Amino acid sequence: MFISISFKSQKFQNIAKFLFLFSFLENLTYFFYRWNKAGHIPVTDAFTSFVFFALCVGLFQVLFLKKSKSFIVLFSSILISFTLFGLSIAGFSENIEPLIPALKSNWLAIHVITSFLAYAAFSMNFLIGTYILYTSKLKSDYITGSLSFSILVAGLLTSILANLLRYNIVILGIVIFIIxxxxxxxxxxxxKNISKDLLVKPVYIGFPLLTTGIITGSIWAKYAWG
Known part of the structure; x- marks a missing residue:
């Protein structure tokens, strides 16, 4: 995607979007593999929840793929990669563990699914909003957009390099962010400006999903802990 944007090549853009779709399907396959192996929907621990979040961001990007700019596809990819690389060094267990009684509830599954879909929708809104700022002619806008995108890219590169080179993660992150x-x-x-529908539609989707997530989370907590 970096190459397609740099050279403004439609061919490279098509290849990049194909690779994005392929990666999405690969993540989706892994999700169903975990589901089949665990015997329950894999959203009941930190590791699988973050994998599911990355999958949700990919889902929204697939839905908006035709309307969104290559830049947004690129940074949604970076957001997904940032999540997964961060997950890989966070120390969360990848093992499939038996469910504790509080997690044996359909309310929990509904709560987690709707909440993470909402987070993904708001993430897309953030990326598109940041893109609008970055592509603005106003200096204050594109500096703000540059700051936001720099945090994402620096976070991803820091996650990779800190894991490989074992440098101090704070110093490495600051240096990469500045560069x-x-x-x-x-x-x-x-x-050119992008369609406002692309900016507001994720909010229209995310708000009712988050509302549902909060309500079902309360119901689950009532049954689980009183």
Whole structure:
């Protein structure tokens, strides 16, 4: 995707989108594999919940793929990768453990699914909003957009390099963030505005989902702990 944006090649963009779809299907396959192996929907621990979050972001990107710009596809990919790489060094167990009594509830599954779908929708809104800021002609806007995108990219690269090189993660993150921010400012170019529907539709989807997640979470907590 970086190459397709740099060279403005439609061929590279199509290849990048194909790879994105392939990765999404790969993640979806892994999700159902875990479901089959565990015997229950795999959203009952930290590891599988973050895997599911990455899958949800991918789902929304697939739904908006035709309307969204390559830049948004790129950064949704970075957000997913950032989540998964962060997960890989967070120390969460990947083992499938027996469910404790409080987790043996359909309310929990509904609560987690709707909540993470809402988080993914709001993440897409964040990415699209940041893209609008970054492509603005106003200096304050594209600096804000550059800051946001730099945090994402620096977080991903820091997760990878800190895991490989064993450097101090704070110092490494600050250095990468500064370099990334300078790069974004240097390569900034105003683009045409995108459809406002692309910005507001994720909110229309995310708000009722989050509302449902809060309500079902309360019901689950009532049955689980009183």
């Amino acid at each position: 990334t921010f300078i790069v974004f400012i240097y390569f900034h170019k105003p683009f």
